[in-house]
Amino acid sequence: MTVGQATTEILYSLGLAEKVMGTSVWFTEVLPQFKNANAKIERLADNDPSFESVVAKRPGLVTVQYEWHIGPQGIVATREQFADLKIPTYVLPSDCTGKDNSKGSDGTRSAIYAMDSIYQGVSELGRIFDVAEQGEALVADLKLRERAAIDMAKALNLKDASAVFWFSSAEMDIDPYVAGRKGPPGYMMDALGLTNIIESDEEWPVVSWETIARANPSVIVLAKMDRRRFEADDYAKKIAFLKSDPVTSQMKAVRKDRIIVLDAHSMDPLIRNIDALETLAEALPKFDLK
Numbered sequence: 001m002t003v004g005q006a007t008t009e010i011l012y013s014l015g016l017a018e019k020v021m022g023t024s025v026w027f028t029e030v031l032p033q034f035k036n037a038n039a040k041i042e043r044l045a046d047n048d049p050s051f052e053s054v055v056a057k058r059p060g061l062v063t064v065q066y067e068w069h070i071g072p073q074g075i076v077a078t079r080e081q082f083a084d085l086k087i088p089t090y091v092l093p094s095d096c097t098g099k100d101n102s103k104g105s106d107g108t109r110s111a112i113y114a115m116d117s118i119y120q121g122v123s124e125l126g127r128i129f130d131v132a133e134q135g136e137a138l139v140a141d142l143k144l145r146e147r148a149a150i151d152m153a154k155a156l157n158l159k160d161a162s163a164v165f166w167f168s169s170a171e172m173d174i175d176p177y178v179a180g181r182k183g184p185p186g187y188m189m190d191a192l193g194l195t196n197i198i199e200s201d202e203e204w205p206v207v208s209w210e211t212i213a214r215a216n217p218s219v220i221v222l223a224k225m226d227r228r229r230f231e232a233d234d235y236a237k238k239i240a241f242l243k244s245d246p247v248t249s250q251m252k253a254v255r256k257d258r259i260i261v262l263d264a265h266s267m268d269p270l271i272r273n274i275d276a277l278e279t280l281a282e283a284l285p286k287f288d289l290k
Helices: 007-015 030-037 051-056 079-086 116-128 132-154 186-190 210-215 235-246 272-286
Strands: 043-044 062-064 089-091 161-169 219-224 259-263
Touching: 007 030, 007 062, 007 116, 043 051, 079 089, 089 116, 116 132, 132 186, 132 272, 161 186, 161 210, 186 272, 219 235, 235 259, 259 272
Parallel strands: 062 089, 161 219, 219 259
Antiparallel strands: none
């Protein structure tokens, strides 16, 4: 049983779809290569499943993407509640290693995110399900792709290029949620030679457009998502705002159309980070950043 799309897609990538009894907490469509397999598996909830619905499946293991779903303050349940029923739980290291989840759902990172925590999760799940070889093969492939994307960007010899990742905003014209320096987007920027203009350790701090405009990023990365909780969830409306607002329209990245659109879910800690890294690396040569 999975609670979180990231752990679901890791299990699918390991060839373990037949072991998955049910899924929950979906952010976007499943990766295309798993569409058929996923269609045969019960989805307990698009968002947070109930404790009762998970337990009713009598799972041999519950794999978890975020500690705030199943952890000390778990909104589904605590790990102790599952343990009382002799149901083991596994939380991906990417949401535990170097991160304080005690304050808010997004948490604050005490150490810079690295793909190592994802590779650890893939390897551990491979061993748990007795498919260690598949796990190591998947890790090797992801590392190869990671290295290739980084090398592509390094060849550009960027020295003063900077970026900001805009996830969304509660209202179109108020301070946006942008990526802090220690989460997955921060890792991507650092790996590709881009300076993150946001210095907060929070995963997604709220920062004013005036502050962002003063920093004048070379590149703006926008989140594309299926949800429509906020008007700014629509990336096309993000672009329209950037080009029409008196403050944002003056930024270098907007004037020179240095805007990259990324799958929002790939900004979370998961194997999709490699897809995002490749998309960024392929886009950068098209911009005059030297």
